[in-house]
Amino acid sequence: MASSADPVVNNFPSIRATDICSIKAVADESAKLSAIPATYNSLTDPRQRQVSDELTAQIPVIDFSLLLSDDPQLHAKAVQHLAKACEEWGFFMVINHGIPVSLIDDVISLSQKFHNLSDEDKAEFTDKGVSTPIRCGTSFSPKSEDVHYWRDYLKVITHPHWAFPHKPQGFNDEAKEYCRETRKVARKLLEGISESLDLEPEAIAKATGFDTGHQVFIANLYPPCPRPELALGMPPHSDHGFLALLIQNDIGGLQISHKGNWVNVEPLPNSILVNTADQLEVASNGKYRSVLHRAVVNKKETRISVVTVNGPDLEKEVRPMPELMEREEAVFRGMKFKEYYELQQKNRLDGKTCMDHIRTKPREQRVLLGHLKASCSVYGNEPSLTVIEKTNLNPAAVGDIVGTWISESW
Ligand SMILES: O=C(O)CCC(=O)C(=O)O
Numbered sequence: 001m002a003s004s005a006d007p008v009v010n011n012f013p014s015i016r017a018t019d020i021c022s023i024k025a026v027a028d029e030s031a032k033l034s035a036i037p038a039t040y041n042s043l044t045d046p047r048q049r050q051v052s053d054e055l056t057a058q059i060p061v062i063d064f065s066l067l068l069s070d071d072p073q074l075h076a077k078a079v080q081h082l083a084k085a086c087e088e089w090g091f092f093m094v095i096n097h098g099i100p101v102s103l104i105d106d107v108i109s110l111s112q113k114f115h116n117l118s119d120e121d122k123a124e125f126t127d128k129g130v131s132t133p134i135r136c137g138t139s140f141s142p143k144s145e146d147v148h149y150w151r152d153y154l155k156v157i158t159h160p161h162w163a164f165p166h167k168p169q170g171f172n173d174e175a176k177e178y179c180r181e182t183r184k185v186a187r188k189l190l191e192g193i194s195e196s197l198d199l200e201p202e203a204i205a206k207a208t209g210f211d212t213g214h215q216v217f218i219a220n221l222y223p224p225c226p227r228p229e230l231a232l233g234m235p236p237h238s239d240h241g242f243l244a245l246l247i248q249n250d251i252g253g254l255q256i257s258h259k260g261n262w263v264n265v266e267p268l269p270n271s272i273l274v275n276t277a278d279q280l281e282v283a284s285n286g287k288y289r290s291v292l293h294r295a296v297v298n299k300k301e302t303r304i305s306v307v308t309v310n311g312p313d314l315e316k317e318v319r320p321m322p323e324l325m326e327r328e329e330a331v332f333r334g335m336k337f338k339e340y341y342e343l344q345q346k347n348r349l350d351g352k353t354c355m356d357h358i359r360t361k362p363r364e365q366r367v368l369l370g371h372l373k374a375s376c377s378v379y380g381n382e383p384s385l386t387v388i389e390k391t392n393l394n395p396a397a398v399g400d401i402v403g404t405w406i407s408e409s410w
Contacts, residue, residue, distance in 0.1 A: 017142035027223035052261035060085035065096040083196035090291030093271040111219035133163035159215035186310035209313025233295030239277040241311025251303040257292035285320035
């Protein structure tokens with residue numbers, strides 16, 4: 001295990017993400033070195049590197065064309081699959097989504113071209129704060145982090161108002177088309193998810209103002225890293241919003257957390273990777289938990305991922321759907337989405353801690369966490385069922401804590 005005392009880490013001059021424009025430039029310059037700055041050493045515990053490869057093949061696949069089917073039986077089956085995927089994984093690959101492969105390829109290659117522009121050319125887009133529509137930067141939130149991440153980003157708020165970099169040529173037009181298409185896919189998935197909760201298909205979209213909702217386009221670049229076993233591209237986190245749709249170049253790196261294990265995602269050809277996000281967890285009252293995920297890096301190749309995060313209207317307060325409250329107790333309080341989004345973006349990315357601001361039972365959960373830690377003396381132990389049964393907490397909320405705690409401990 002390498003620590004900050006490791007000479008391979010320490011012989012690199014200390015670098016803070018606040019002082020650089022991009023980690024790509026650092027990686028380009030240091031390509032022949034075998035070190036990383038100690039400030040990027042985030043995988044300090046070897047257990048954090050363990051991955052359960054046998055689970056990769058079990059990641060659910062959703063055939064989007066069946067969800068759109070006029071045949072009620074096929075549609076119902078697709079809704080059932082969606083429910084299972086959301087409940088058990090919070091993650092699925094969507095096939096037959098109808099977005100042209102050429103558009104996907106163009107968006108990925110133009111995203112890479114954007115990151116390849118010189119620092120001077122990108123200077124006008126430098127991140128000036130969460131409310132700025134176009135933000136370009138490195139790591140996640142450099143000012144609030146102790147440890148940084150091997151990643152450069154471009155983040156653009158693309159809905160309800162369109163804004164986009166005017167370079168490289170063609171990026172604006174292709175991204176506009178792609179964002180429109182992904183919003184359509186996200187809307188249909190949300191309708192299916194609504195149905196799967198025994199709600200009207202339009203219920204969640206209407207209650208949360210999806211049609212005037214917030215969409216963010218994120219183009220991530222992860223340059224080759226000389227010590228991929230020490231650095232992360234992105235730390236474990238969940239996303240704001242309802243559904244995040246991800247495409248990538250041919251280089252893997254996304255890992256999702258499933259029952260306390262890290263699982264490598266290997267996308268089916270032409271699929272879109274979808275993860276459920278925090279406001280879906282809130283609207284479903286904890287039934288569909290937002291999935292913890294992270295990005296790992298590699299030694300040889302540059303990875304590009306493009307994410308669109310599709311969420312509610314910024315001005316809407318998001319709370320558990322009222323129809324569900326007729327039969328359940330609320331596990332989240334309402335919060336204006338704008339407030340949540342700003343909280344998540346301004347702070348250090350730290351698992352699902354942002355959701356603690358809206359849980360209705362933070363105190364009981366902290367007590368429960370104490371019990372769980374005590375009952376799991378060996379890594380990987382299932383938490384004691386007795387402990388869970390003795391508490392009156394919503395099982396989804398319990399699962400969330402367990403999942404977060406186990407993946408953090410690993
Ligand atoms: O690049 C990836 O695989 C993950 C990206 C991600 O989680 C994000 O942009 O929020």
